[in-house]
Amino acid sequence: MGQYEAVIGLEVHVELKTKTKIFCGCPTEFGGEPNTHVCPICLGLPGVLPVLNKKVLEYAIKAGLAINCSIAEFSKFDRKNYFYPDLTKAFQTSQYDLPIAEHGHLDINVNGEIKRIGITRLHMEEDAGKLVHQGDTISSSFSSLADYNRAGVPLVEIVSEPDLRSAEEAKAYLEMLKAIIEYIDVSDVKMEQGSLRCDANISIRPVGSKELGTRTEVKNLNSFRSVQRAIEYEIQRQIDQVEEGERIIQETRTWDENKGVTLSLRSKEEAHDYRYFPEPDLTPLVISRDWVAELKNGLPELPEAKKARLIAEHGLPEYDAGVITSSRALAEFYDKTVCIHPDYKGVSNWIMVELLKLLNAENMEISEAKISPEGLAKMLTMIEKNIISGKIAKQVFEEMFNTGKDPEAIVKEKGLVQISDEGQINSIVEQVIANNPKSVEDFKAGKEKSIGFLVGQIMKETKGQANPGVVNKLLKDKLNEL
Amino acid sequence: MKISIKDVEYVALLSRLELTEAEKVEQLRELNKILDSMEVLNKVDTSGVEPLAHVLPIYNVLREDELRATLPKEKVLQNAPEEDEGMFKVPKIV
Numbered sequence: 001m002g003q004y005e006a007v008i009g010l011e012v013h014v015e016l017k018t019k020t021k022i023f024c025g026c027p028t029e030f031g032g033e034p035n036t037h038v039c040p041i042c043l044g045l046p047g048v049l050p051v052l053n054k055k056v057l058e059y060a061i062k063a064g065l066a067i068n069c070s071i072a073e074f075s076k077f078d079r080k081n082y083f084y085p086d087l088t089k090a091f092q093t094s095q096y097d098l099p100i101a102e103h104g105h106l107d108i109n110v111n112g113e114i115k116r117i118g119i120t121r122l123h124m125e126e127d128a129g130k131l132v133h134q135g136d137t138i139s140s141s142f143s144s145l146a147d148y149n150r151a152g153v154p155l156v157e158i159v160s161e162p163d164l165r166s167a168e169e170a171k172a173y174l175e176m177l178k179a180i181i182e183y184i185d186v187s188d189v190k191m192e193q194g195s196l197r198c199d200a201n202i203s204i205r206p207v208g209s210k211e212l213g214t215r216t217e218v219k220n221l222n223s224f225r226s227v228q229r230a231i232e233y234e235i236q237r238q239i240d241q242v243e244e245g246e247r248i249i250q251e252t253r254t255w256d257e258n259k260g261v262t263l264s265l266r267s268k269e270e271a272h273d274y275r276y277f278p279e280p281d282l283t284p285l286v287i288s289r290d291w292v293a294e295l296k297n298g299l300p301e302l303p304e305a306k307k308a309r310l311i312a313e314h315g316l317p318e319y320d321a322g323v324i325t326s327s328r329a330l331a332e333f334y335d336k337t338v339c340i341h342p343d344y345k346g347v348s349n350w351i352m353v354e355l356l357k358l359l360n361a362e363n364m365e366i367s368e369a370k371i372s373p374e375g376l377a378k379m380l381t382m383i384e385k386n387i388i389s390g391k392i393a394k395q396v397f398e399e400m401f402n403t404g405k406d407p408e409a410i411v412k413e414k415g416l417v418q419i420s421d422e423g424q425i426n427s428i429v430e431q432v433i434a435n436n437p438k439s440v441e442d443f444k445a446g447k448e449k450s451i452g453f454l455v456g457q458i459m460k461e462t463k464g465q466a467n468p469g470v471v472n473k474l475l476k477d478k479l480n481e482l
Numbered sequence: 483m484k485i486s487i488k489d490v491e492y493v494a495l496l497s498r499l500e501l502t503e504a505e506k507v508e509q510l511r512e513l514n515k516i517l518d519s520m521e522v523l524n525k526v527d528t529s530g531v532e533p534l535a536h537v538l539p540i541y542n543v544l545r546e547d548e549l550r551a552t553l554p555k556e557k558v559l560q561n562a563p564e565e566d567e568g569m570f571k572v573p574k575i576v
Contacts, residue, residue: 026550027552028551033568034569036552042551052545056542076536081496131575143572145569145571145572146570147568147572148570278536282543
């Protein structure tokens with residue numbers, strides 16, 4: 001893109017995993033028959049009184065602390081007024097000028113460089129309902145159906161500073177944010193299920209310019225991949241527009257995943273005037289410093305700190321430590337395994353290679369896999385004690401992954417125990433030597449490499465179960481005797 | 483005159499209200515009357531006074547994260563002008 005640079009800020013919505021909604025006792029559970037998780041409060045019927053869920057406040061403070069924000073001493077809710085049928089009250093209860101948390105940051109690592117991204121604010125608000133459009137698209141539909149089960153589900157909105165300069169940085173920021181929220185356990189943060197949602201504000205400017213260009217807001221980013229693709233597309237679209245001498249129009253655009261383009265969502269009626277005012281039905285919040293300190297002390301070790309510790313104390317390579325700590329579940333799996341079997345590099349290798357390979361192949365989360373840290377630890381001990389070879393262990397690992405069975409039971413059941421008995425191996429060595437005179441001759445003539453072929457034959461005869469150390473030793477002894 | 487007919491039309495648009503010319507004039511008169519009353523308040527010296535977030539001196543009214551009964555579906559949809567598949571049917575949006 002040469003003489004232009006992109007300026008990107010992200011607005012991320014995170015659904016909090018409380019049992020009940022933000023202002024009423026309806027379940028937040030996903031799914032459910034339409035309009036069955038609702039009550040007069042979330043339906044916005046006249047005369048009702050919303051009351052803030054304490055857990056929502058607690059989770060919002062925790063999230064704010066985890067992204068290095070300062071927590072407000074005084075905070076309140078406001079009404080954001082606009083008409084849209086996914087709102088039951090013609091306003092969204094949100095926070096305007098006194099959000100619960102402000103002035104945070106998080107550090108991202110892009111191509112080995114650490115960059116600090118500012119976080120403007122984190123505020124609490126309610127989710128809207130879900131609309132099903134009757135027709136192909138919203139503009140060609142003749143009517144829509146509203147389901148308010150999601151109306152009132154608690155959200156925090158996290159707004160970044162316009163500090164991101166590329167699609168890659170935006171993706172890294174989002175991944176780091178997701179990992180942090182996952183670690184503190186206040187949300188499922190699943191983009192596919194909508195518990196993590198992201199809008200991007202994008203503009204471009206000549207490199208070196210301090211002024212901000214006109215921005216567009218891109219919505220409908222439903223996966224990490226679409227975040228990256230949509231931002232890349234939108235940056236290029238704006239550059240093309242400017243190069244052609246056209247102005248960028250400030251507007252909301254939607255990402256079309258299939259066509260790979262952003263499309264204007266402009267409409268004549270769109271008037272962005274939310275007329276915020278303080279919510280009279282909810283009381284202001286005075287946040288005690290003791291509570292904030294207590295919540296801060298209760299925060300778990302966060303991904304960056306954990307990564308640094310795995311590098312410094314466990315001697316893991318930076319890349320491996322980064323991958324393992326990128327997901328809380330994976331990090332916990334590692335922690336639990338090394339707690340039983342403290343071979344850090346060994347455990348890390350099995351996770352990095354075999355576990356991730358199988359998870360990716362099955363498109364699974366680790367929580368869905370049947371293998372347990374206890375199982376992996378036990379299997380590693382079996383390799384150490386020469387009960388199984390590393391090669392056989394891969395079979396055992398896969399079986400554990402699929403069935404969750406105990407490694408000892410798998411080895412017994414499948415007869416995979418490593419053969420270390422010299423007498424037994426010796427007879428196979430003799431047999432292989434007798435069957436492969438050419439390779440033996442080559443070896444005698446100085447072709448050291450031919451020993452590899454003979455070892456391979458022995459392993460084949462024993463279905464990979466012979467102890468490679470013993471095989472090598474006995475084979476060499478025998479060949480030297482000839 | 484605090485505001486003009488244009489402002490009335492804008493507020494009406496935001497509120498999705500269709501007003502006749504006569505109604506616009508009436509609204510203009512009433513809104514200006516309210517704003518005149520506000521003018522009286524604006525004369526009070528409020529320097530050094532914190533903005534009020536709530537009319538009552540109460541804070542932190544919170545509830546525990548506990549489930550409460552939801553409304554039976556027939557009651558939920560009782561006031562729906564139109565319904566379909568258990569949902570509120572609304573006219574074309576954009």
